[in-house]
Amino acid sequence: PSIICEYNDTGLHYDRYLREVIDFLEKDQHFREKLHNTDMEDIKEGKLAKELDFVSHHVRTKLDELKRQEVNRLRTLIKAKQDIEGGNDIAVDHQALLKQFEYLNHMNPHTFEVDDLDRLIKSATKDLENYDKERHEEFKKYEMMKEHDRREHLKTLDDEERKKEEEHYEEMKKKHADHPKVNHPGSQNQLKEVWEEADGLDPEDFDPKTFFNLHDANGDGFFDEQELEALFTKELEKIYDPANEEDDMVEMEEERLRMREHVMNEVDSNKDRLVSLDEFLVATKKKEFLEPDSWETLEQNQAYTDEEMREFEEHLAQQEQDLNQKAVDLQKQRDELERQQDQLNAQKIELQQVSRSKPLLENHAAPHDPHNTPQEHHEPQNQNLAQQGLPQVHQDLPPGHHEIPQDQHNLP
Ligand SMILES: [Ca+2]
Ligand SMILES: [Ca+2]
Numbered sequence: 343p344s345i346i347c348e349y350n351d352t353g354l355h356y357d358r359y360l361r362e363v364i365d366f367l368e369k370d371q372h373f374r375e376k377l378h379n380t381d382m383e384d385i386k387e388g389k390l391a392k393e394l395d396f397v398s399h400h401v402r403t404k405l406d407e408l409k410r411q412e413v414n415r416l417r418t419l420i421k422a423k424q425d426i427e428g429g430n431d432i433a434v435d436h437q438a439l440l441k442q443f444e445y446l447n448h449m450n451p452h453t454f455e456v457d458d459l460d461r462l463i464k465s466a467t468k469d470l471e472n473y474d475k476e477r478h479e480e481f482k483k484y485e486m487m488k489e490h491d492r493r494e495h496l497k498t499l500d501d502e503e504r505k506k507e508e509e510h511y512e513e514m515k516k517k518h519a520d521h522p523k524v525n526h527p528g529s530q531n532q533l534k535e536v537w538e539e540a541d542g543l544d545p546e547d548f549d550p551k552t553f554f555n556l557h558d559a560n561g562d563g564f565f566d567e568q569e570l571e572a573l574f575t576k577e578l579e580k581i582y583d584p585a586n587e588e589d590d591m592v593e594m595e596e597e598r599l600r601m602r603e604h605v606m607n608e609v610d611s612n613k614d615r616l617v618s619l620d621e622f623l624v625a626t627k628k629k630e631f632l633e634p635d636s637w638e639t640l641e642q643n644q645a646y647t648d649e650e651m652r653e654f655e656e657h658l659a660q661q662e663q664d665l666n667q668k669a670v671d672l673q674k675q676r677d678e679l680e681r682q683q684d685q686l687n688a689q690k691i692e693l694q695q696v697s698r699s700k701p702l703l704e705n706h707a708a709p710h711d712p713h714n715t716p717q718e719h720h721e722p723q724n725q726n727l728a729q730q731g732l733p734q735v736h737q738d739l740p741p742g743h744h745e746i747p748q749d750q751h752n753l754p
Contacts, residue, residue: 354469356445359412363454363462366404370397382614386467391460405454413451416443445469470615474603481596485645486654507528514588519641522580525633528572528625535576550626554619565617567602574601597640624647708728 354360367373376393384390394402399480420439440448445465492511496504525532530548537544537553559569574597609617609625625631633711646654 352466352470353473354466356412356443356465357413360445360462360466362408363405366401367394367397367459368410370401373397373401382612385463388460388463391456391463394454394456394459402454405458406452408445409454409458410452413440413448416448463710475598477599478596481592482645482650483654484592485671486651489651490655491656512533515641516580519589524577524580524637524639526630526637527577527601528608528631529634530626530631531634532577533573536573539576550623551619554622558687559724563619565622567615570617571598571602573747577601578741593640596645600640601637624695 352360367377373393373396376390417436417440420436427683437448445462447455447461452665496507499507525535533550533553534545534548537543537548541556554565557573558565558568559572560566578594578598581597582589582591584591606615606617608630609621611621611624612618
């Protein structure tokens with residue numbers, strides 16, 4: 343089953359945890375046997391997870407440790423996310439936030455239980471199914487951004503330059519679309535080309551079983567997603583050349599993903615995200631294998647609709663507006679701080695003037711009089727401050743200093 347036997351990076355954010363858990367479970371002989379004798383449906387239903395009760399104490403201890411580390415990692419993630427989002431001092435409900443991570447039971451953060459294994463298997467299965475979907479969404483955004491940047495660039499050009507640029511764009515598009523015929527992925531023609539050109543074998547000798555064994559790179563008896571994708575490199579090279587301006591390698595990877603999904607859908611009849619030799623051999627006997635339809639390549643269809651593009655650009659404009667508003671607010675905040683600083687400076691200067699003039703006043707009041715007492719010295723000084731209308735300056739200054747960082751904090 344794919345989530346268990348695949349050692350390639352699944353791309354899930356908890357991939358490391360998933361792999362470490364599986365690695366340790368594999369070390370337990372009883373569990374390893376169960377793992378390889380339980381079919382995907384039973385695993386999905388949680389039958390395998392129950393076997394956790396029979397694994398050795400040593401493995402269980404290790405799993406507890408892995409889970410503690412993972413919970414800590416999630417807490418750090420939550421904390422970092424909040425710091426970025428401008429975490430104010432509102433008390434954070436970590437328990438509630440941990441709930442969003444369904445692949446472990448956060449209620450008992452210290453031990454790894456049957457429930458944890460069950461959740462891990464179910465989440466990984468579900469998330470892997472959504473993973474391709476998310477990759478398509480990412481790709482769509484990438485294409486819309488590319489188009490947006492192009493349109494923005496056109497706006498900066500004068501009529502003549504714009505015309506030239508548009509012509510060049512159309513020319514590159516045409517050049518990209520001009521490529522040798524692409525074989526239908528997973529068809530006999532396609533596999534035969536791999537057999538002949540990549541494997542250097544005689545097309546007359548083409549044999550599906552030999553082909554399967556040749557390309558089951560890790561020899562586990564299944565084609566996994568990576569092994570399937572590797573089969574399309576020859577086809578993709580017909581369309582994409584990294585040296586060409588008109589060929590976008592991000593688009594090449596999207597095409598690879600489309601091809602793999604297509605073959606997986608057609609061939610993986612038990613839906614475990616792996617192609618077994620049996621499934622493969624059944625597929626090679628189908629009519630579509632021998633007489634496939636033509637394959638519609640990526641560039642034949644726009645990745646997004648006009649409506650989606652319009653929404654995307656609106657969203658970008660909104661984001662820009664929000665950023666501008668933020669900049670205006672920050673400027674206001676800065677001006678206010680500067681104003682407060684100026685006020686403070688003015689008060690400081692006045693205070694300095696007062697204290698500088700103080701000894702003079704004192705000297706006038708009591709010039710070289712050795713009999714003057716300290717108490718008498720204070721009176722003229724205080725009177726002088728009162729006259730200048732600054733009696734509270736000394737008391738005001740420290741709280742004034744504190745107000746600045748507080749204000750800064752409260753502003754949006
Ligand atoms: Ca394999
Ligand atoms: Ca399968």
